[in-house]
Amino acid sequence: MSLRLEDVWARILQGVSLEVDGGVVAILGPNGSGKTTLLRVIAGLLKPERGRVEAPSRVGASWQNPYFSFHKQSVTEELEEMVGSRERALDVLKSYGLGELAGRSPFTLSMGQARLLSILLAALWGPELVVVDEPTSGLGPRERGMVSRLISSLTSTILIATHDLDFALEVSDRVIVLDKGRIVLDNPSPEVFYRDDLYKLGFPRPLAVEIGRAAGRVVRSVSC
Amino acid sequence: MASIVMERVYYRYRGQAGWALEDVSLSLPWGRILVAGGTGSGKTTLLRVASGAAARIYGGVVRGKITLGGKAVLVPQNFDAFILMPTPRLELIYVMENIGFSPKEIDERLQDISESLGISALLDRRVATLSAGERQRVAIASALAMSPDILMLDEPLAYVDPQTASKVLDAVASLGVKAVIVAEHRLHILRRWATHLVYMEKGRVKYTGPMRKAQDLPLSMAIQLMDPGEAARVAEARGCLG
Numbered sequence: 125m126s127l128r129l130e131d132v133w134a135r136i137l138q139g140v141s142l143e144v145d146g147g148v149v150a151i152l153g154p155n156g157s158g159k160t161t162l163l164r165v166i167a168g169l170l171k172p173e174r175g176r177v178e179a180p181s182r183v184g185a186s187w188q189n190p191y192f193s194f195h196k197q198s199v200t201e202e203l204e205e206m207v208g209s210r211e212r213a214l215d216v217l218k219s220y221g222l223g224e225l226a227g228r229s230p231f232t233l234s235m236g237q238a239r240l241l242s243i244l245l246a247a248l249w250g251p252e253l254v255v256v257d258e259p260t261s262g263l264g265p266r267e268r269g270m271v272s273r274l275i276s277s278l279t280s281t282i283l284i285a286t287h288d289l290d291f292a293l294e295v296s297d298r299v300i301v302l303d304k305g306r307i308v309l310d311n312p313s314p315e316v317f318y319r320d321d322l323y324k325l326g327f328p329r330p331l332a333v334e335i336g337r338a339a340g341r342v343v344r345s346v347s348c
Numbered sequence: 349m350a351s352i353v354m355e356r357v358y359y360r361y362r363g364q365a366g367w368a369l370e371d372v373s374l375s376l377p378w379g380r381i382l383v384a385g386g387t388g389s390g391k392t393t394l395l396r397v398a399s400g401a402a403a404r405i406y407g408g409v410v411r412g413k414i415t416l417g418g419k420a421v422l423v424p425q426n427f428d429a430f431i432l433m434p435t436p437r438l439e440l441i442y443v444m445e446n447i448g449f450s451p452k453e454i455d456e457r458l459q460d461i462s463e464s465l466g467i468s469a470l471l472d473r474r475v476a477t478l479s480a481g482e483r484q485r486v487a488i489a490s491a492l493a494m495s496p497d498i499l500m501l502d503e504p505l506a507y508v509d510p511q512t513a514s515k516v517l518d519a520v521a522s523l524g525v526k527a528v529i530v531a532e533h534r535l536h537i538l539r540r541w542a543t544h545l546v547y548m549e550k551g552r553v554k555y556t557g558p559m560r561k562a563q564d565l566p567l568s569m570a571i572q573l574m575d576p577g578e579a580a581r582v583a584e585a586r587g588c589l590g
Contacts, residue, residue, distance in 0.1 A: 154509040155481030188480045188507070235425060236387045258480070261506035262425060264387025264533050265568060287509035290534070294590075326511030331536045331572055331579075335589065338580035345590035346583055348567040 125180050125252040125281050127166065132175035135161050138305040139175070144281060150292035151285045153302035154325055159285035160188065162302065163255040166283065184251035184280070188258050190242035194230035199241060202230055206249040216244065220270060235262030240270060247274070253281045260288045269347065290330040293317045294345040301325070314344055349417055350375040351498050351527035352398050357412035359397045364408075367551055368393045374546060374556040376527065378417070380517075382538050382559070383531040384569060385548035391531040394548065395422050395500045398529075418497025418526065425502045427487035436462070436478075436486045437471040443493040457493065464519030465489045466512065480507035488516060498527040505532055517541055536572035 127144040136158040151159050164170040165177060167185045186193060196202045199222070203213035217223050220240060225233065230241060239262060247254045259271050268291065275282060275295050286292055292299065299316050301309035303325060309316070316322055317333050336343030352375075359369040369390055385391045396402040399422035403410050423430055433439040440461065444454045462468045465485045470478060475486060484507045491499060499520055505513045520528050532538055535545075545562050547555040547569065555564050562573055567586070571579045583589050 155507070155512055156479055160479065234387065258507065261480075262503055264385075264389070267387055328510050328537055332589075334536075334576040335571075335580045335583055338576035339584060339589065343589045346571065346579075346588060347590060348571050348583055348586055348588040 126178070127180065127253060127281070128176070128178040129165070130176040132165060132172045132177060134165050134170055134172040134175075136305040137161055137165070137172070140302075140305070140307055142300070142307065142310075144283070144298075146281050147297035148275060148282045148284065148295050149298045149300060150296035151283060151300050151302060152287065152289065152292060152322075152327070153285075154287060154327075157302040158305040159287075159302055160257055161305075163257055163283060163285050166253070167255050180252035182251040182253070184246035184249065184254040186239075186242040186246040186254070186256045186259065188261070190235070190238040191231060193242040193245050194238075197229060198226070199228050199230050199233070200226045202241065202245060203248070206245050216248065220244065220274065236264055236267040239263055240267060240274070243271060243274060247278050247280065247282075251280055253283070254278065255283045255285075257285045258288075259284060260286065260291045272345075287327070289317065289322075289327050290332065293330050293332055314342055318342060349378075350415075351378045351381075351417045352376045352420070352529075353413075353415040353417075354398065355413040355415075357397060357410070357414060359393060359402055359411070360409045361393075361402075362407035368408075369397055370551045372412070372551075372553050374553055376529070376546070376556075377544055378526045379528075379543045380521075380541055381527065381529045381544040381546065382535070382542035383529060383546045383548065384533055384535050386533060388550075389548040390551040391533075391548055392425065392502055393551070394546070394553075395502055395529065395531055396424075399498075399500055416498065419495070420498040420500060421491045421494050421496035422500040423487050423491045423502065423504070425506065427484050430487040431475055431483065431490060434474055434476075435472055436467055436475065436489065439475070439486065439490050440493045443490055447494060457495075461489050461492050461523060464523060465492075465516055481509060481512065484508050485512070485516060488520070492520065492523050492525070496525060498529065499525045500529045500531075502531045504530060505534070505537065510537055513537075514541065534572070535569055539573050 129142040132140045153159050167183050200213050204210050272295050298312045332343045332346050354372050357372045358367050360367050383391045399420045433442050440458050542559050545559045
């Protein structure tokens with residue numbers, strides 16, 4: 125898998141260059157910084173006005189509104205289409221604690237349940253790259269844990285657009301910060317969350333960072 | 349006088365067997381109130397029932413007594429359903445015309461509200477072209493245009509980034525809202541903002557009272573309210589740092 129963007133201009137994006145060869149990459153930035161636009165360009169839904177995009181042919185996507193991912197009568201049918209058989213679909217649901225939702229219409233799911241299903245649908249058909257837009261919005265702590273386990277269990281490269289720094293710190297191998305359509309920071313390690321320059325844009329420090337600073341070591345997650 | 353009083357309130361959604369809210373009694377002050385709890389704990393249902401939206405929109409059975417100290421407006425999690433008009437300007441004008449504000453008042457309030465929520469530059473954009481974070485702020489603006497005394501926000505931080513959210517929450521107070529009630533499970537983001545906490549589990553209220561006296565919370569929640577040094581000691585002792 126290799127993803128390469130060279131001097132990409134599209135809507136708010138102003139000359140974004142980027143290379144990703146694998147791992148879980150968090151794209152951080154405030155509202156309107158271009159996170160979603162960048163994912164749309166990478167997923168091939170938006171043609172840049174200028175610049176070059178080399179993306180893998182199989183890209184899975186889970187967008188901000190998870191209900192846009194659904195078009196079948198039941199949760200099982202949605203998954204069946206992606207994983208090949210009804211049995212596997214039911215296994216997947218069970219292993220993520222969603223077994224009781226099998227017969228439900230996906231459009232009646234809660235926000236959290238819909239989010240999980242939408243990420244499963246984006247990731248489980250064997251794409252080389254999965255883009256996920258705001259995976260934690262509308263999720264409770266239990267479902268956040270499930271999403272972070274799900275993301276850590278995937279072998280494809282994953283790009284996550286989020287302003288949830290707690291979540292980014294927990295799951296990502298690399299952090300890219302966008303501001304006003306430009307990349308202002310690109311760092312391959314969780315230590316970046318312990319540096320002050322990440323917080324110049326006004327993000328509050330994640331709980332894990334506040335606790336980690338008090339404990340005197342790098343803490344990435346707090347799960348008590 | 350409290351902003352909201354609920355006495356032995358029960359609520360069941362239409363077609364559902366169990367109570368979504370069970371034996372809820374609470375008295376919320378005027379001020380900044382955080383409703384916390386996991387998914388399915390009943391946070392959203394509490395806001396729906398307290399604002400009157402539950403019976404109106406979802407039907408079902410409400411039991412018990414609910415007293416509101418003023419006009420309450422709820423901005424739901426699916427805030428897109430809250431915006432009716434094609435542009436933010438038309439949305440705010442429509443809402444204020446319906447309430448009966450004069451054209452002069454509408455002009456002034458439109459400016460005040462959109463400036464405080466940082467949407468002045470978006471007023472004539474089509475709502476469909478706005479980002480989720482921007483649409484969420486338009487929905488909150490639309491609720492403010494109704495001049496509520498009590499504003500309820502269900503997961504307002506879902507799409508709005510935290511720094512914008514804190515500006516929005518500050519702005520709301522300056523626009524004459526006397527009680528802001530926010531449902532959110534990430535306590536640590538709002539621990540300095542909120543003065544009162546309601547913690548819910550399985551449709552029941554486990555704690556209601558001042559934020560700084562919060563007790564009977566599960567450790568995952570309590571740790572978010574401690575100062576970092578104490579939180580680090582407790583978390584190290586329990587081995588729950590990753």
